[in-house]
Amino acid sequence: MKVFISGNIAPIGLKQLEDNNISITQWKEERQITAEELVQACKDKDGLISVGPNRIDAAFLNACKHLKVIALHSVGFDQVDITEAKKLNIAIGNTPGVLSSATADTAFLLMLAVSRKAFYLHKKIINGGWKNYEPTPELGIEINGKTLGIFGLGKIGLELAKKCAAAYQMKIIYHNRSRNQEAEKEIGAEYVSFEELLAQSDVLSVHTALTAETKDKFTLEVFDKMKPNAIFINTARGGIHNEKDLIKALEDKVIWGAGLDVTNPEPMDKSNPLLSMESVAVLPHIGSATEETRDAMAKLIVENIVAGLKGEKLPYQV
Numbered sequence: 001m002k003v004f005i006s007g008n009i010a011p012i013g014l015k016q017l018e019d020n021n022i023s024i025t026q027w028k029e030e031r032q033i034t035a036e037e038l039v040q041a042c043k044d045k046d047g048l049i050s051v052g053p054n055r056i057d058a059a060f061l062n063a064c065k066h067l068k069v070i071a072l073h074s075v076g077f078d079q080v081d082i083t084e085a086k087k088l089n090i091a092i093g094n095t096p097g098v099l100s101s102a103t104a105d106t107a108f109l110l111m112l113a114v115s116r117k118a119f120y121l122h123k124k125i126i127n128g129g130w131k132n133y134e135p136t137p138e139l140g141i142e143i144n145g146k147t148l149g150i151f152g153l154g155k156i157g158l159e160l161a162k163k164c165a166a167a168y169q170m171k172i173i174y175h176n177r178s179r180n181q182e183a184e185k186e187i188g189a190e191y192v193s194f195e196e197l198l199a200q201s202d203v204l205s206v207h208t209a210l211t212a213e214t215k216d217k218f219t220l221e222v223f224d225k226m227k228p229n230a231i232f233i234n235t236a237r238g239g240i241h242n243e244k245d246l247i248k249a250l251e252d253k254v255i256w257g258a259g260l261d262v263t264n265p266e267p268m269d270k271s272n273p274l275l276s277m278e279s280v281a282v283l284p285h286i287g288s289a290t291e292e293t294r295d296a297m298a299k300l301i302v303e304n305i306v307a308g309l310k311g312e313k314l315p316y317q318v
């Protein structure tokens with residue numbers, strides 16, 4: 001059985017694939033593989049491990065109908081045409097759960113970094129701007145005891161809510177497609193309407209998937225309904241906020257700050273105005289990027305690939 005890997009996965013995953021007698025070919029270049037190159041690479045393969053944002057759309061799936069399984073190196077599957085894959089009987093697997101804590105940590109880190117303008121002040125030191133010990137004009141705001149609003153209280157949202165409730169006694173409110181009884185019981189999270197979420201959150205953190213419903217959900221009109229000292233955090237997908245509107249909202253002080261692990265497009269251009277704003281922190285999509293989490297993701301990917309190649313139901317099927 002032959003599998004193509006369109007990027008890097010943890011070495012433990014490569015070893016486990018070899019132990020299962022799976023022959024692997026891997027994309028080793030620094031640049032992202034193109035759509036044409038991906039089709040070409042998959043021509044004589046039985047499975048694909050899809051790393052990064054390659055579009056697994058109808059065109060790709062129809063050009064590679066022979067694939068038995070596609071294992072995503074992500075929990076998100078917005079890059080995949082699931083309906084078409086189902087029609088063509090190609091199993092799609094993802095990596096739920098094992099990355100929830102690491103991704104919630106990234107949201108937590110962004111929340112603190114924004115609240116104290118940490119990335120901006122770090123750059124200021126590099127640029128020789130730390131002159132003496134004076135109360136800095138760039139004051140932060142505190143998180144302790146404030147209200148955290150979660151948009152999309154699934155696995156990652158719940159991890160963040162637990163961390164913020166425990167570390168900072170934050171009040172947790174959330175808006176979701178359905179009620180999350182576990183969160184309501186465990187941390188006293190309160191379900192609110194989307195409008196209430198906007199009106200009450202001191203920190204609003206996005207954790208839904210990117211779908212037709214959530215695409216461009218955060219526009220200027222929406223930011224306008226938030227508190228002027230609110231912090232907006234997005235570690236889900238860049239397409240969920242409208243970047244032009246976010247820039248305008250920050251420039252006009254409609255909201256206080258923003259922390260992003262995801263942007264649209266990715267990579268973000270280094271001239272992007274968000275990168276020079278005081279109360280903004282941007283990371284290059286590192287939500288799940290820890291050694292422990294990437295090892296755990298690789299193990300799930302191997303389980304999905306092995307099952308899919310045997311024609312069995314995937315343990316983590318989308």
Ligand SMILES: NC(=O)C1=CN([C@@H]2O[C@H](COP(=O)(O)OP(=O)(O)OC[C@H]3O[C@@H](n4cnc5c(N)ncnc54)[C@H](O)[C@@H]3O)[C@@H](O)[C@H]2O)C=CC1
Nearest residue numbers: 076103152153154155156176177208209213235236287288
């Ligand atoms: N920055 C990064 O590296 C990472 C980003 N992610 C992103 O985080 C997303 C969430 O991951 P999980 O928490 O594991 O997924 P999940 O499926 O456990 O949680 C998503 C939650 O959003 C809710 N939801 C979906 N559409 C909604 C809508 N229109 N309105 C209100 N609620 C809605 C769902 O009901 C669910 O509770 C992924 O889809 C992925 O895009 C995930 C891992 C790492």
Ligand SMILES: O=C(O)C(=O)CO
Nearest residue numbers: 073074075076099288
């Ligand atoms: O899992 C995901 O969806 C990511 O974005 C990367 O881990």
